[in-house]
Amino acid sequence: MRTIRVGPVDDIPERGRKVIVDKETEIGVFRIDGEFHAWHNLCPHQGGPVCQGRLYYKVIEPVAADGKVRAMAYDEATTHIVCPWHGYEYNVKTGKNHGHPALGLRRVQVQVQNGEVYVIV
Template sequence: MTEYLVGPESDIAEGGRKVVACGETEIGIFRVKGELLAWHNSCPHRQGPICQGRIYPRVVEPLDERGEVRTLAYDETTQHLVCPWHGYEFNLQTGRGQGGRGSLRRARLKLEEGQIYVLL
């Protein structure tokens, strides 16, 4: 296993990210709800740079009293990462793709003396 120094933990604010090269591999590190998460920068669809995609709250379709969808809304408690190539969406915290579209590959992190390391 190889350790790659990313930098100070304080560099990644809530809602922020940093994409780094770890040898031949790119890793995206995100801070979501205070937690640092790391994903390989390769979309399971066609290996697009998923970690450089936009982050949006999950879109939901609330039902009205007749059980019909009249509008769209955002679920602000769940953040999605949207692939910049073809728009596949992944839960930023779990890595799970929406609609059974695969999952992101998690990378291990180590925090030591305020520094972030990726372990590959």
């Protein structure tokens, strides 16, 4: 195992990210709700650079009393990252795919020490 310095905490704003490359390892570090989460930049679908995808709040479709869905809405408690290759979505905090919970990103341990972010691979 090795520890890799990502950079100062302030380099990654809330809902921001930093993708680092160290030797042959690419890791995306995200800051969501004040917490840091890191994932290998490799989509379990076909190996796309998932950590470079767009971040969205989870889309929900509220059902009205008449049973119809009139508009989409967003669950602001849940952030998804969307793989840029084929659109698979993963929860940034859990790494789980929304439609197939058995499909997930590979987590990387994060450490914050003295205002610096590190990952351990």
